[in-house]
Structure formats: structure tokens, C-alpha cells
Amino acid sequence: MAPFHGRERRHFPLTSIASVVELFREQLEGPDEPNLALLSIVLGCVENTLTLNRSVTTSNDDVLRPIFPVVDWETVDALYSKFEALVKGSVDLTKYPSGNSTRELVKKVSDVIWGSLSRNFKDRAHLQSLYSFLTGNKLDCFGVAFGVVAAAQLLGLKDLHLALSEDHAWVVFGRDSTDTAEVTWHGKGNEDKRGQSIALSVAEKSWLYLNGHPIVCDRLMEVSAIVSSLNPGINVSMDSIEMGALQQELLWLLYDRGHLSRYPMALGNLGDLEEITPTPGRPPPLAIFQEAISSSVKYYNNHHVYPYTYLGGFFYRKRNYKQAIKCWADATNVIKQFNYTREDIEIYKEFLEIANELIPNIVKAVSANTTDRVQMNILYNPEVYADVLRFYDGICQWEEGSSTPVLHVGWAQNLTFSLNKFDSQTRAKIDLGKDEDSDGDDDDGEDNDGTDEFKSSDKQTRETKDVGNSNASVLKLEESLTGQRETPRGR
Numbered sequence: 001m002a003p004f005h006g007r008e009r010r011h012f013p014l015t016s017i018a019s020v021v022e023l024f025r026e027q028l029e030g031p032d033e034p035n036l037a038l039l040s041i042v043l044g045c046v047e048n049t050l051t052l053n054r055s056v057t058t059s060n061d062d063v064l065r066p067i068f069p070v071v072d073w074e075t076v077d078a079l080y081s082k083f084e085a086l087v088k089g090s091v092d093l094t095k096y097p098s099g100n101s102t103r104e105l106v107k108k109v110s111d112v113i114w115g116s117l118s119r120n121f122k123d124r125a126h127l128q129s130l131y132s133f134l135t136g137n138k139l140d141c142f143g144v145a146f147g148v149v150a151a152a153q154l155l156g157l158k159d160l161h162l163a164l165s166e167d168h169a170w171v172v173f174g175r176d177s178t179d180t181a182e183v184t185w186h187g188k189g190n191e192d193k194r195g196q197s198i199a200l201s202v203a204e205k206s207w208l209y210l211n212g213h214p215i216v217c218d219r220l221m222e223v224s225a226i227v228s229s230l231n232p233g234i235n236v237s238m239d240s241i242e243m244g245a246l247q248q249e250l251l252w253l254l255y256d257r258g259h260l261s262r263y264p265m266a267l268g269n270l271g272d273l274e275e276i277t278p279t280p281g282r283p284p285p286l287a288i289f290q291e292a293i294s295s296s297v298k299y300y301n302n303h304h305v306y307p308y309t310y311l312g313g314f315f316y317r318k319r320n321y322k323q324a325i326k327c328w329a330d331a332t333n334v335i336k337q338f339n340y341t342r343e344d345i346e347i348y349k350e351f352l353e354i355a356n357e358l359i360p361n362i363v364k365a366v367s368a369n370t371t372d373r374v375q376m377n378i379l380y381n382p383e384v385y386a387d388v389l390r391f392y393d394g395i396c397q398w399e400e401g402s403s404t405p406v407l408h409v410g411w412a413q414n415l416t417f418s419l420n421k422f423d424s425q426t427r428a429k430i431d432l433g434k435d436e437d438s439d440g441d442d443d444d445g446e447d448n449d450g451t452d453e454f455k456s457s458d459k460q461t462r463e464t465k466d467v468g469n470s471n472a473s474v475l476k477l478e479e480s481l482t483g484q485r486e487t488p489r490g491r
């Protein structure tokens with residue numbers, strides 16, 4: 001028995017990108033909610049075919065390129081019915097009061113997904129869809145959270161929605177979505193906290209929970225999450241062109257309907273795709289990355305880091321090193337609002353790569369390539385030097401008040417390597433302590449007396465200070481890490 005109104009059936013068999021886009025378009029147009037389980041099964045089926053067991057070679061060894069896979073109605077209907085039977089067969093709704101979901105009900109739905117998972121490694125690619133769940137009993141961290149929301153939709157729980165940070169996922173439920181619950185695991189070697197509210201974790205001010213500024217999805221943004229978590233990767237060095245094109249077209253479909261406007265990472269994903277294959281008539285990648293930053297500033301009180309590292313990576317690839325370094329300084333300006341905990345390891349690795357590889361590569365490249373006048377003047381540009389200091393100051397402020405140290409001597413070695421490459425006159429030019437607000441005049445009435453000795457102050461006070469304190473705190477960093485002075489930070 002077809003579990004849908006049969007409207008969807010007319011799109012099948014799906015034989016092209018256009019047919020998948022048409023199915024999504026109809027689902028997004030309503031009048032009913034888009035069917036998350038159906039869409040996840042379809043995308044998972046296409047992704048699985050286009051990225052796994054990929055190349056078939058013939059006897060004379062040339063590679064047979066698979067055309068776009070045919071997705072039959074029967075395949076999708078069978079998998080959907082299997083999911084429906086599992087969920088409706090395991091959850092007896094009469095045991096739960098109708099209306100808003102309860103924590104017990106949410107935990108029960110999470111147990112249904114969790115209980116069906118195979119035990120083996122879940123750190124692979126292509127494990128985010130219900131296709132993976134229903135054909136291989138494997139899901140990644142995001143996939144489990146998404147599966148709970150898709151199951152809840154099947155059960156008619158309209159108040160249960162997906163919540164996303166930059167490296168974790170959970171659910172919100174209850175009247176005006178104020179209740180929260182863990183439904184999946186995070187990282188390696190961490191006990192899962194399924195069923196618990198996330199309040200305690202948020203209180204730690206960790207990046208993982210975005211300190212109260214996660215993406216809270218509605219059904220349409222949950223479709224954006226399915227599309228944005230598509231993985232066109234065949235292996236570390238090759239992407240399926242068809243899969244990338246499908247993801248790009250679906251992201252524009254969602255973008256045009258406003259379902260990416262509060263989803264900075266999806267905008268970043270779209271910017272990356274547009275950089276690889278620009279769509280005629282669409283905004284350039286730079287504009288899309290800037291929209292991701294604006295979204296984070298407007299809707300999330302500038303608490304998301306990835307919009308700045310997406311744009312920084314873009315400038316780095318374009319060899320616009322001045323702008324790349326500014327973006328990375330803006331990124332640590334975000335992370336300094338948090339306290340580092342060990343579950344923030346992913347963003348730690350991001351900043352470690354920037355500090356210990358990307359910035360050193362830049363200063364090496366521009367000092368080696370002395371013929372390139374444009375690049376060379378970076379080391380003579382006080383704004384660039386100030387941004388390098390701002391980058392490190394953000395890291396220092398991130399560490400301050402944290403239970404876990406961030407910095408180690410490797411950071412200091414790269415810090416000194418990078419700073420010493422700047423010309424000494426340039427380093428003398430940056431404003432140490434003189435107050436300059438945005439329009440550049442000195443007198444903005446701040447009580448900052450402009451001295452550059454380092455005032456011991458908490459993060460908030462430091463926030464209003466200018467680059468002078470950055471310089472002081474970075475010198476502190478250098479001294480403290482090279483053993484000249486005991487670590488001054490309150491821990």
C-alpha cells in the first residue's frame with residue numbers, strides 16, 4: 001500500500017537531477033509538511049549509487065561511467081514501509097498523552113533508532129540518510145538525530161524539531177520548543193547523554209552547544225539539513241559531479257524559498273559548490289559566504305565560527321592572503337566568547353591548522369616570492385600584522401576561564417615564526433592602546449587611557465580594548481609558553 005497520497009508517485013521512476021528537483025519542489029510547495037523520510041531515502045539512494053562501488057571497468061579496461069541512477073517507486077516505497085513499520089510498531093502512542101511530546105516519548109523514539117544500529121564503526125561517509133539506516137543499519141551522529149525527527153514526523157509529533165550546532169545535533173520539543181533532549185552521541189570516547197536536556201552542557205559555554213545559539217529547524221529547514229549533509233565525495237580526492245550538481249540545484253531551490261536564510265553552514269556549502277561550478281545568473285561565492293556571516297550575526301548573535309572559516313578558506317585558495325587572515329581573526333573573535341572544553345576538539349583542530357600551517361605557509365610564500373610586489377607588502381602592512389595579533393588574542397581569550405588548556409609550545413613556535421617575518425618598522429606602526437573607533441577618529445569618549453601595559457581584566461572588559469591589549473596578551477602568551485613566566489591565565 002503506497003503510504004503517501006500518491007502525488008509523489010508521479011515523479012517516479014527518478015532518472016535525472018531534474019526529476020529529483022521536481023519531487024523536492026512539490027514537497028516544498030505543500031500543502032502538507034514535506035515528508036522527511038521519503039526525501040532522505042531518495043537522496044540516500046542516489047548518493048549511495050553515485051559514490052559507492054563506483055567505477056565498473058570493462059574488459060578493455062575503460063571505466064564505465066554510471067549515468068544518473070534510476071530510482072524506482074517500488075524501492076522507495078518498500079524502504080518507507082519498512083521505516084513506518086519499525087517506528088509505528090515500536091511506539092505505542094496511546095501510552096503517551098497527546099498534544100506536546102514528552103521527554104519519555106522522545107527518549108523512546110531515540111531508542112527505536114538507536115536500538116536498530118549495527119555496532120560497527122560509524123565514522124565513515126554516506127551514513128547520514130535513512131537509506132543507509134534501512135539498508136545497512138548504520139547512521140552517523142547527525143543521521144541518528146535526523147532519524148529521530150523523521151520518525152517523530154511519522155508519528156504526528158509536530159512539535160519535535162532538529163537542533164543543530166556546528167558539530168552536534170539534538171532535538172527541541174514541547175510548547176514553543178523550549179524543551180531539549182540529546183538523542184545521539186558525540187565524538188569518540190564520550191558516553192552518550194541520550195534523554196538528557198542540554199541545559200547543563202550549554203551552561204559550560206562550550207562551542208559545541210553554541211552557548212544558546214543553535215540552529216532550531218522547522219520542517220523546511222530539516223529538508224535543508226538533508227540536502228546540506230549530502231556528501232558527493234567518492235573518495236578523498238574525487239567528488240561525483242552528478243551528486244554535486246544535484247546538491248547545488250536543491251540548495252538553490254531551498255535558497256529561493258528562504259529556507260537557508262537562518263542556516264549559515266548550508267550557505268557555506270553552497271558557496272563552496274559555486275566556487276567549483278558557478279551557476280550562471282546566481283550571486284558569486286563571495287556574496288554567498290558573506291550572506292552566511294550576516295545570517296550568523298543577525299540570527300545567532302555572531303556565535304557561529306564556520307562562516308568566517310568558509311570565507312577565510314575561499315580567500316586562501318584565491319591567494320588573497322590579507323583577507324584570509326582578517327577572516328581568521330574574525331573567527332577567533334567569535335570563539336573567544338566560549339570556554340574551551342574537550343568536546344570542542346573539531347574547532348580546536350580548525351584553529352590549529354590555521355595557526356600552524358596556513359598562516360606560516362602564507363608568510364613563507366610571500367617572503368620567498370619577493371618578485372610578487374602585491375603579496376610582498378603583506379609583511380609591510382600593519383593591518384595584516386594587527387589581524388595576526390587579533391587572531392592569537394582571540395585564541396588566548398578562548399583559553400581564559402576554560403577548564404582545559406588550548407595552547408602549547410607548538411603554538412608559540414609558530415607564533416614567533418609568523419610574527420618575526422613581519423618587518424620591524426611595520427610591527428612598530430600598529431596602534432598600541434590609542435583608541436580608534438570605526439570611523440578612525442581617536443576621540444570616542446572611551447575611558448581607555450591608551451596605555452599599553454596589560455590590564456588584568458576579564459573577557460568582557462578586554463572585549464572593548466583595542467589591538468594594544470592583543471599585543472600585550474600575545475607577548476604574555478609568548479613569554480608564558482616559552483617558560484619566562486608562570487601561566488597568567490585564571491584557570
Ligand SMILES: FC(F)(F)Cc1cc2c(N3CCN(c4nnc(C(F)(F)F)s4)CC3)ncnc2s1
Pocket residue numbers: 141142164165166167168169225228229265266268269306307308309310311313350
Ligand atoms: F549535525 C552535525 F552534528 F553534524 C553538525 C552539523 C554539521 C553541518 C554541516 N557541515 C559541518 C561543517 N562543514 C564545514 N565545511 N567546511 C567548513 C569550513 F571550515 F570551511 F568552514 S565547515 C561542512 C558541513 N553542514 C550542514 N549542516 C550541518 S549540521
